[in-house]
Amino acid sequence: MAIDLKTKALKKSLFVFHLSTGSCNNCDIEILDCLTPRFDVERFGIVLVGSVKHADVLLVTGIGTTKNANRIKLLYQQMPKPGFVVAIGACACTGGIFRDGYTMSGPIDTIIPVDVYIPGCPPKPEAMIAGIVRLLERIK
Amino acid sequence: MKKVVVPLGPYHPLFEEPEYFELYCDGETVVDIEWKAGYNHRGIEKLSESKHWDQVTFLVERICGICSTSHPIAYCNAVEDLLKIDIPERAKYIRSIIGELERLHSHLLWVGLAGHFLGYNTVFMWAWKYREPILDIMEMITGNRNHYAMMKIGGVRRDIDNGDIDIIKKILGELKPKLEMLTGSVIDDPVLAARLKGVGVLTAQDIKDYGAVGPIARASGVDIDVRRDSPHAAYDLVEWKVITCQDGDVFSKAVVRLLECFESIKIIEQCLERLKKVKGEIAIEIREIPPGEGIGHYEAPRGECFHYVRSDGSSRPVRHKIRAPSYVNIPTFKTSCVGETIADVTIILAGVDPCYCCTERAITVYDANTRKKLFNGRDLITLSQEKTKKLKKRLGIKDE
Numbered sequence: 296m297a298i299d300l301k302t303k304a305l306k307k308s309l310f311v312f313h314l315s316t317g318s319c320n321n322c323d324i325e326i327l328d329c330l331t332p333r334f335d336v337e338r339f340g341i342v343l344v345g346s347v348k349h350a351d352v353l354l355v356t357g358i359g360t361t362k363n364a365n366r367i368k369l370l371y372q373q374m375p376k377p378g379f380v381v382a383i384g385a386c387a388c389t390g391g392i393f394r395d396g397y398t399m400s401g402p403i404d405t406i407i408p409v410d411v412y413i414p415g416c417p418p419k420p421e422a423m424i425a426g427i428v429r430l431l432e433r434i435k
Numbered sequence: 436m437k438k439v440v441v442p443l444g445p446y447h448p449l450f451e452e453p454e455y456f457e458l459y460c461d462g463e464t465v466v467d468i469e470w471k472a473g474y475n476h477r478g479i480e481k482l483s484e485s486k487h488w489d490q491v492t493f494l495v496e497r498i499c500g501i502c503s504t505s506h507p508i509a510y511c512n513a514v515e516d517l518l519k520i521d522i523p524e525r526a527k528y529i530r531s532i533i534g535e536l537e538r539l540h541s542h543l544l545w546v547g548l549a550g551h552f553l554g555y556n557t558v559f560m561w562a563w564k565y566r567e568p569i570l571d572i573m574e575m576i577t578g579n580r581n582h583y584a585m586m587k588i589g590g591v592r593r594d595i596d597n598g599d600i601d602i603i604k605k606i607l608g609e610l611k612p613k614l615e616m617l618t619g620s621v622i623d624d625p626v627l628a629a630r631l632k633g634v635g636v637l638t639a640q641d642i643k644d645y646g647a648v649g650p651i652a653r654a655s656g657v658d659i660d661v662r663r664d665s666p667h668a669a670y671d672l673v674e675w676k677v678i679t680c681q682d683g684d685v686f687s688k689a690v691v692r693l694l695e696c697f698e699s700i701k702i703i704e705q706c707l708e709r710l711k712k713v714k715g716e717i718a719i720e721i722r723e724i725p726p727g728e729g730i731g732h733y734e735a736p737r738g739e740c741f742h743y744v745r746s747d748g749s750s751r752p753v754r755h756k757i758r759a760p761s762y763v764n765i766p767t768f769k770t771s772c773v774g775e776t777i778a779d780v781t782i783i784l785a786g787v788d789p790c791y792c793c794t795e796r797a798i799t800v801y802d803a804n805t806r807k808k809l810f811n812g813r814d815l816i817t818l819s820q821e822k823t824k825k826l827k828k829r830l831g832i833k834d835e
Contacts, residue, residue, distance in 0.1 A: 314446065315452050315453055315475075316453070316474075317453075317474065317475045317476070317477055318452075318475075318500075319497045319498060319499055319500040319503070320452060320499055320500035320501055320790065321497075321500020321501070321503065321581045321582060322500070323452065323500070324500060324501065324544065324581070325580070325581070327563075328563065331547075331559075331560055331563035331564060331567075332560055332563070332564040333564065333567050347446075357475075358477060360474065360475065360476060360477065362473050362474050362476070363445075363453060363474055366445065366446070366453075370446065391497075392482075392493065392494055392497055393477050393478075393479075393482065393497075395482060395485065396477050396478040396479075396481070396482050397478045397481060398476050398477055398478050399477075416497075416582055417500065417580075417581055417582065419580060
C-alpha cells in the first residue's frame with residue numbers, strides 16, 4: 296500500500312460500498328448492523344454509499360461466484376483510486392465451507408487485490424470496526 | 436403500447452444481495468416484471484453430497500444467514516424421518532426456543548428494512564435497536580450472534596443452562612413493551628397506512644395459484660402454518676395461535692409479522708418454563724444412517740422450508756433436495772407488482788421479504804463426454820415449448 300497525500304486524505308471519513316458476491320446474507324446484515332444504534336459507525340464518519348463511484352472502501356462479502364466474478368472486476372475498476380478492498384467473512388477470505396463448490400471462482404483475492412481480511416462466520420460488528428481501524432492506522 | 440424498461444440491479448443500493456429485476460413500464464405504471472437470478476448460486480445441494488451427514492447441518496445453515504436455524508431444523512427433521520426416531524423432550528423445547536428467537540430477529544429485521552425502503556429511517560433504527568438484545572440472548576446460549584450451530588441429527592448440540600433461563604426471560608420481558616410500542620406506532624401511523632394499504636394486493640386465490648407460503652399467505656387469509664399443520668419440535672406441546680389477516684396488501688403483511696413476534700415470545704416463555712422441569716438427554720446418539728429416504732418441514736420466518744434426503748447406507752447423502760420459501764414467494768411479483776407505480780414496487784418487492792441466497796438455482800445441461808455446454812435455462816424452456824408444439828401437431832390439436 297503506497298501512502299501518498301491522496302491516501303492520507305482518506306483517513307478523515309471513509310465512504311464504504313457494500314458488495315455481496317454470493318454470501319449467505321449474514322455478513323451483509325452484520326455490516327448493516329454496524330450502522331444501527333448500538334454500533335453506529337457514522338460517529339466516525341463512515342458512511343454506506345449507494346454507488347461505487349462515491350466509495351473509498353469496497354466491503355466484499357461472499358465467495359465470488361462465477362456469474363459475479365466479472366462484475367466484481369468491473370466494480371473495482373469503477374472505484375476511484377486510491378481505494379481499499381476489505382474482504383469480510385470466511386467465504387471472502389478463503390472460500391470457507393463453499394470452497395469445493397462448482398460455482399466458486401474466488402476467494403476474492405484471486406479476483407481483485409485485497410488490503411484487509413476480516414475472518415469469521417460471520418465476523419462480529421466489533422471485529423469489522425477493528426478491521427477498519429487497522430486500515431486507518433495503516434493509512435496514517 | 437410503448438414500454439420503457441427500468442433495470443434494477445444486480446448491484447443496487449436498495450438490495451442487500453445481488454439480484455436483477457427488469458420493470459416494463461408504461462409511464463409510471465408497471466405492466467410487467469422480469470426476474471433474473473443466479474448471482475448467489477453456490478451449488479449447496481451438490482456440495483451436500485460430498486459432506487458427512489453431520490457436516491451437512493453446518494452447510495445448510497449457511498444457505499441463509501437470516502433463517503440460519505430453519506434449514507438445519509428442516510434437514511434434521513428429514514434425517515430423523517428417515518431414521519424413524521423421536522428426539523428427547525428437552526431437545527424439542529430447545530429447538531423451538533432457538534427457532535422462535537430466530538423468527539423474532541428476522542421479523543424485526545424485516546420491519547426495519549421495510550421502514551428504510553419507505554424513507555422511514557426511524558423505524559429502521561428502532562427495529563434494529565430492539566433486535567440487538569435477541570442477538571445477545573443468542574450469543575449467550577449458543578456462542579454466536581448468527582449461525583448458531585445448535586442443531587444435530589437426533590437432538591441439539593448444546594444445552595441451555597437452567598441458570599440462564601431467568602436472564603433470557605428478563606430480556607424478553609424488557610423487549611415486550613418496546614415491541615408493543617413499535618407495533619402501535621406502525622399500525623397507527625397515517626403515513627404508513629397511506630403508503631401500504633391497498634398496495635400490492637394478493638388474493639387468497641393468487642396465493643393458491645402460485646403456491647405461496649408463510650406470512651404472505653397468512654396475510655391474504657390463507658391459514659397455513661407448518662408448525663401447526665405438521666407438528667414437530669415443541670409446537671404441539673405449547674399454547675399459541677396462527678395469525679392471519681384478510682386484505683393481502685403490504686400493510687397486512689407487516690401486521691402479520693409484527694403480531695407473530697408476540698406469539699413467538701409466548702412460545703419461548705412457555706418453553707423456558709417447561710425447560711426448568713424437563714430433565715434428561717439432549718440428543719440421541721446416531722451411529723449410522725440406513726438406506727432410505729425422508730422429508731422434513733419447518734416454518735421458517737419466510738414460510739415453509741422443505742428438505743428431502745436419500746441415503747444408500749453410506750456416510751453421505753446420495754441426494755439432498757432443498758426448497759426454500761422465497762422460491763415460491765418471488766413469482767407472486769408477477770401479480771402483485773403489475774398495475775402499481777414504480778415508487779410502490781420497491782416496497783412490494785420488500786413485502787415478500789425475499790431471500791435470494793436461499794433461492795438461487797442454476798440450470799445448465801452439459802454433454803457427458805466433452806463437458807461442453809449444450810443448453811442453459813432459457814434454451815430448455817424453448818425446447819420444452821417446441822416439444823409441446825410438436826406433440827400438439829402429432830395429436831392433431833391446433834394452436835390457440
